[in-house]
Amino acid sequence: MLPLTYLPHQTANDWLGGCDSEKFAELVTQFLAELHSLKASGNLPKLLLVEPDPIRFLARFIAACSANYPVFLSNPGWVKAEWEQVLSLVQPDLIWGEADRVTCSLPAFPDISLKNLTPSLTTESHHAQSGWIMIPTGGSSGKIRFAIHTWQTLMAAVQGFQQYFQTNQINSFCVLPLYHVSGLMQFLRSFTTGGNLVIVPFKAIEREMREIDPAEFFISLVPTQLQRLLHDSHSSDWLTQFHTVLLGGAPAWAELLQVARKHQIRLAPTYGMTETAAQIATLKPDQFLANQSHCGKVLPHARITIWDANLPLGANQLGQITVQADSLALGYYPEPGFGETFRLDDLGFLDEQGELHVVGRNNDKIITGGENVFPIEVEAAIRATECVADVAVLGLNDRHWGQVITAVYIPKNSAISADSLRLALSDRLSKFKQPKYWIDVKSLPRNAQGKINREQLRQIAVDWLATRSTDPASE
Incomplete structure (x- = not known):
């Protein structure tokens, strides 16, 4: 239509x-x-x-x-x-x-x-x-590109969402930007299924809490927004009333998910991107509350396979995530070029039940002393110490180790230091996974969807390192 x-x-x-x-x-x-x-x-x-x-x-x-x-x-x-x-x-x-x-x-x-x-x-x-409908995406590099969609690819995503959640009418409470795929798809789900739509800037969310019956609505959040709402008892109680709280845009950390479970938030962690018109895999709320932690099953309009080089892999085998979907963009403007298959930089596996587990991005992988380390695991361990308000991990080039693990963090209070973080992390990660450098900052370069701008993060780390003469091999 x-x-x-x-x-x-x-x-x-x-x-x-x-x-x-x-x-x-x-x-x-x-x-x-x-x-x-x-x-x-x-x-x-x-x-x-x-x-x-x-x-x-x-x-x-x-x-x-x-x-x-x-x-x-x-x-x-x-x-x-x-x-x-x-x-x-x-x-x-x-x-x-x-x-x-x-x-x-x-x-x-x-x-x-x-x-x-x-x-x-x-x-x-x-x-x-x-x-053609061109939707901007910055990814983690910060370079703006436009994914080429059509009305048909966007409608395929809406229909897949409908089938997966077994609902004809989709009501959306939107606090995300409409020019981004995360906000645009909320509008399209409601507009094309006869649902209601409420649009509220996230900063004004408390003012609008009484305007709707949350039990009839889906709300989409990024992890940093969820964290902020869970810190307030009034807003966390309000979140518990939603039909579903979709969570995407950036990886969520284990501590945040546990707090959401404690509050009995009907959370649905999602996996998707601008190129696929938002989510293509989602963990349903009942599974989340049953203490499952992965990305759930693939939505009906998409198919995910795991590859190693040119070979498809079986259950529980780690490899590169590859997507085929009716909602897949044609390519990046100006050239269509995805074809029917989109090979991602993300690494993960499908278990025996067909549930998707995402480990991290291949380009973000740190190789230190011959060992592979994924930032998402290190970040989760650092967050679990409850010593930081935010953290991002990357690898810096090093002549001895190949790369050294570096944590850029916002301390929760002035008493938190690199030494206290090292001590708090000592029994949470193997030694080769523990950061060699700790960089204390006031803020991290995240966009409105919560994604870290990796180029800016690296520049912060490089600038900091230029002021030091310490050789990590001696630490």
Whole structure:
């Protein structure tokens, strides 16, 4: 079904919490008329959607999809360097929405707002097919890319979600950014299944707690958000009432999951990414509360296999995670190229029951003294000491060990030192897995989804190391 097909039914249902659903429909009609006027003049511009208001963002998005225009979703909060990167890659014909957010920060860039459309740019820029929906992803590197989706790939993800959770109508309480796949898919699940949608900035979540019956809603959180809500008894009690609390965006640590179980949160840890239109494996809440800790079964619209080089592996054999899915993106803009199979950098295994276990990223793996160490395991052990507010682990090059394990951490209080952390960790990890360097910082470079920017993290560690003369081989 096409996007506009759902609009009359949803408008009659008054589905959009905190907003007049008829007003939303009027906005879609208004924005669609703008696009039709452009099409009538023979133009098919690439749209860079820049809209901080969530309702107007969604109305523009539905209009663009209905008109079959190629649309690039963007983060209105990007800074100058990020806008330069995006504009160089996309070379949009039209910045649709608040163009001033871009053009004012880049005065040398031509005005490509609606009132001054310059379609000649398309002759020198990458081509974009009609119907492409480009969703930004920064991964762990911080370099912005756009995964090429279509209405069909996004709908495949919605249908897989419906089947897996055995629900026809999906109500969503959204605190995640709509330009990101995690927020966008919450909107699409509700909009296309006749569900209700409440959109609330995470900072304002306490103000909106009484507005809905949580028992009828799904809410999606990243681990750092869950941690913050569990620290407050009022918000943790509120979370217990949700039908399901989806958790994704970044790996969760064991201590956080145990606290969630203690509060009887109906948590559903998920595994997915922008390239797969969000989750492709999910642990159901009843399994989570039964003390299971993995990523659950694969959703109906996807298939996961584990490979070692060019050989598929059997149950409980560790290898590279490979995905086939109806929701799989076509590739990264400007070139489709994924085909039917997407080989990930993540390492994991499927057990006898077909449950997915993720060990870590191959590129993040640290090889120290010939031993393989995964940061996720070391980070979990450090968090379990309850001495840090946050931590990220990486490997730094070293002439003696190949790499040395380095922990960049935020201490919980001023009494926490590297020595106290070493002592607290001594009986939790084998010696070769324990960090040689400990770097005390005020904050870690995480994005809105909780993912660490690995390039920035490495730069923090390199800069710190440059101030020291200690040889880790002597420690």
